[in-house]
Amino acid sequence: MQTGLGSGSGSGLALGTTIIAIEFEGGVVLGSDSRVSAGDSVVNRVMNKLSPLHDKVYCALSGSAADAQTIADIVNYQLDVHSIEIGEDPLVQSAASLVRNISYKYKEELSAHLIVAGWDRRRGGQVYVTLDGLLSRQAFAVGGSGSSYIYGFVDAEYRPGMSRKDCQEFVINTLTLAMGRDGSSGGVAYLVTIEKEGAQEQCILGNQLPTFFDL
Numbered sequence: 633m634q635t636g637l638g639s640g641s642g643s644g645l646a647l648g649t650t651i652i653a654i655e656f657e658g659g660v661v662l663g664s665d666s667r668v669s670a671g672d673s674v675v676n677r678v679m680n681k682l683s684p685l686h687d688k689v690y691c692a693l694s695g696s697a698a699d700a701q702t703i704a705d706i707v708n709y710q711l712d713v714h715s716i717e718i719g720e721d722p723l724v725q726s727a728a729s730l731v732r733n734i735s736y737k738y739k740e741e742l743s744a745h746l747i748v749a750g751w752d753r754r755r756g757g758q759v760y761v762t763l764d765g766l767l768s769r770q771a772f773a774v775g776g777s778g779s780s781y782i783y784g785f786v787d788a789e790y791r792p793g794m795s796r797k798d799c800q801e802f803v804i805n806t807l808t809l810a811m812g813r814d815g816s817s818g819g820v821a822y823l824v825t826i827e828k829e830g831a832q833e834q835c836i837l838g839n840q841l842p843t844f845f846d847l
Contacts, residue, residue: 650778650810651692659827663803666819689750700744728760736765778810778817
C-alpha cells in the first residue's frame with residue numbers, strides 16, 4: 633500500500649498534508665501536521681514530516697511518503713559529503729538545488745514536493761520552493777492539500793519584518809486552520825526553528841493548539 637503526505641501525480645490515491653515555512657530576521661520556522669494517509673484511510677497519525685538535510689537545513693515533505701523521504705535521505709548524504717569537502721556547513725541554496733535536481737530528474741518516477749529552509753553564514757534564513765525544475769526563494773511558502781484552505785489566511789496575516797515569536801505563532805495558527813478543514817491533515821503540529829545557534833524542534837499536541845471560534 634502506498635502512503636502519502638500530499639497531492640501527487642500518478643498514485644491514484646487521495647493524499648494529504650499541510651506544510652509551511654517562513655523567514656524571519658535571523659532564521660526560519662518550518663511546520664507541518666503529522667497525518668499520513670493512504671486513500672481514505674489514515675495509516676499514521678504522528679509522522680514528523682520535517683526532515684533534516686543538515687544541521688541548519690531542513691525540508692518539509694509532501695507527496696508520496698516513501699518518495700519524499702528518499703529524496704531527503706539522498707540529499708542529507710550528499711550534503712554531509714559536500715560539507716566535509718568544503719570544510720564548513722553547506723549553503724541552504726545548495727541543499728535546495730540538490731532537491732530540485734533530483735525531483736526534476738526523476739519527475740516521472742517520484743511523486744514528492746519539498747520545501748527547503750534553513751540558515752547559513754552567507755544569506756541568513758532562507759525558504760526555497762522546488763517544483764517542476766524551478767527553484768524560487770520566497771518569504772514564506774505553504775504546500776500540501778491543506779494549503780488550499782489557508783491561502784487567504786496567510787496572505788492576510790503575513791507581514792514583512794515579523795519576529796521569531798510572530799512567525800512561530802503564524803505557523804501554528806496556519807496549521808491549526810488547515811488541520812480543521814482538510815480531512816487529510818491532522819494529528820499534532822511539528823515545528824522547527826532554525827537560527828545561527830542551531831535548530832530547535834517542537835511537537836505541539838492537539839489540545840495545545842489554538843482554538844478558532846468556527847472550528
